[in-house]
Amino acid sequence: MKPVPLLFAAALVVYGVARRKRIGRGEWVLGGIVFVAAVLYGTEVVHPPSLQHLIKDAGTHLGKWTYLLVGALAFLETGAFVGLIAPGEFTILVGGVVAGQGTIDLFALIAIVWACAVAGDMTSYYMGRRLGRGFMERHGPRVKITHERLEQVEGFFDRHGGKAILIGRFVGLVRAIAPFLAGSSKMPLRQFIPYDVVGAGLWGTTFVLLGYIFWQSFDKVANYAEKGALALGIVISLAFGIYTAVKWLRVESNRDNAVRWIEGQPLLRPLLPLARRVKAPLVFAWNRLTPGRLGLELTTLFMTGGIGLFVFFGYWHIFQTRTTTVGDQRAMKIAQDLNDGTLVAISKVVTTLGALPVTGSVAIAIALGLLARLRVAEALAVASGMALTVWAVHWAKDAVDRPRPDHPLVSSMDQSYPSGHSAYAIIYIVAAIVIGRMYPSWKGRAGLVGAAIALVALIGATRIYLRAHYFSDVIGGYGLACGIFSLTGIVALVVTHLRQNEAAT
Structure with missing residues (x-):
């Protein structure tokens, strides 16, 4: 006898009886087929093929x-x-x-x-x-x-x-x-x-x-399931019970009754202050997902940071098994076909805009400007974001240890992944966004952000054109910096919002 299929069949009967007025003819037929199959399997009348072999063949x-x-x-x-x-x-x-x-x-x-x-x-x-x-x-x-x-x-x-x-x-x-x-x-x-x-x-x-x-x-799950099928059925029952409890607690009167009951239990009463303390930050985080400027900005930062870090670590994962990607090879071929003395000279000038002395100065200027306007949280977000990006770039270079492309047209040191110039250049986009927030009535802020994005893309392109980095190095640098600046931006938004609420109260 197999208890789990029989428990499932019994649960199916209970579900059918409880919702008999809402279930159509087709659902009854399908439910009946599933019920019969579960009973036959549970009583070992039939022996289905091995799930592991089916999955492996698929x-x-x-x-x-x-x-x-x-x-x-x-x-x-x-x-x-x-x-x-x-x-x-x-x-x-x-x-x-x-x-x-x-x-x-x-x-x-x-x-x-x-x-x-x-x-x-x-x-x-x-x-x-x-x-x-x-x-x-x-x-x-x-x-x-x-x-x-x-x-x-x-x-x-x-x-x-x-x-x-x-x-x-x-x-x-x-x-x-x-x-x-x-x-x-x-x-x-x-x-x-x-x-x-x-x-x-x-x-x-x-x-x-x-x-x-x-x-x-799979092997462990199958082994545990064979040894403790009844326990697995109990877990499923507990999950259903938790679902039912959550649904019941959504009703305010039910919640009030539950609180009164807990207050009457000496062992459970100490949990109420802890629950009330945890409730406030959880409600805050949940409400921040709702529409509104703060919720939209937080969600946008989560989106940008999530995509950026996924791209960065995704490339890192690829480099565990190979040195270059198809995109790297194609980008290098295009750069070689476009090789021209004048373009090389221009690229050498443009690429310096992504160097740390230049981008670091921009970060300092933006942070000081925010401090002058008493926007301390945002100033710290910019400064810490830049500092963390510099640290993360050097840490990742040592960890990945990817060699540079052959025959670079500019002097290049240390490892290749990720591109430091590309990562540091993200500060230009951050600066454009900050300026747009400081002057919300300025109609050209969208154009300013667009110009910053174009400049960042151009700096990345010069790193590939000058054979200082691969295409994946540049994209990985963008992803790493976007992830870090998004995280510091999220912290700044939350802190600013909390401080404003405290001041209002």
């Missing part, structure tokens, strides 16, 4: 095509509402399992899932802006988007606002149509993108890693 047959399959379904889930019929988590889990077998690269898979999920959301967003809610009402029933389900998602949007895009990534129904509704409701693109990129990154990374870790630990 990984062998899919191979590199896993990238295409997982990426396409991650895109189509929201880009074509496929998620309403077949949620994408399963496919992404399978991709993580294949990565765990060593057939494909883990970092490359996460990057593909992340990019394709965002691309699908953007497609759905623009469809929503162009077609509107009426299109969904007319054609939604074809893909199981009924009027009731549409109202359910809209109610979720009304309650949670912008963070519905982020946390909705983990709710199947919301994830499938939230980008379309965001577009049809005319949510500004600058608000939609940060929430969406952060949500897609967390969602994709979570399920890829779950699949990867599952396969890496």
Whole structure:
């Protein structure tokens, strides 16, 4: 006898009885099939094939095509509402399992899932802006988007606002149509993108890693399951109990009753002061995900920092097995084809703008300007961000120990990854953003940030053109600096907000 399948069959019966008025004929048929299968397996009447062998065979047959399959379904889930019929988590889990077998690269898979999920959301967003809610009402029933389900998602949007895009990534129904509704409701693109990129990154990374870790630990999991199947069933029951408790505690009167009951228990009463102390920072962090200038800025910084650090460590991971990438080779070939004495002379001048003496001076000037305006937290964010970037660049160079390209056109010292000039040049973008914040009424701040981005890109291009760095060195330097400055910016925003609240009270 196998207790877990029998426990599952019993839970299925309880669920069916509890929701008998809401379950359709098709669900009853499917539930009946699953119930019979669970009973037959639990009583050992039938013996299904080995799950481990099935997974291993799937990984062998899919191979590199896993990238295409997982990426396409991650895109189509929201880009074509496929998620309403077949949620994408399963496919992404399978991709993580294949990565765990060593057939494909883990970092490359996460990057593909992340990019394709965002691309699908953007497609759905623009469809929503162009077609509107009426299109969904007319054609939604074809893909199981009924009027009731549409109202359910809209109610979720009304309650949670912008963070519905982020946390909705983990709710199947919301994830499938939230980008379309965001577009049809005319949510500004600058608000939609940060929430969406952060949500897609967390969602994709979570399920890829779950699949990867599952396969890496498959033997142990299978062994524990065989030895303690009843314990596994108890864990599942506890998880269901926790879900039910959370749902019950959402009602304010239930929470009040729970607090009164705890106050009457001598052993549990000391936990209440601790819970109240922890509640304030948790509520603050949760509320910061809501729309508004602070929430949007924090989410944007999380997006920028997350992408930057992912790119930086992703390249680091690649260099564990190879010296150069295809992009490096192509960039060097283009630089060689464009080799010209005049361009070399110009590049040598431009590249000095990314040197530490120049960029460090810019950081000091910006920090002093902020201090003069009594914006201490932001000044410390700029200064500490620059200092940490300098330290991190030298630390990473020693840790990765990647050799420089052959025959550089300028003198170059130490190792190649990441590019220090590229990392330090991010201070120009930081300076443009700071100036824009100090003069919020200035209409040219978008142009200033755009010009700073162009300058940073130009400095990076000169490092490749002068054969001082590879393409991946430059991109890795950008990612590292963006991650560090985003982290210091997050700290500055939170500290400033807390100080303003204290002053107001």
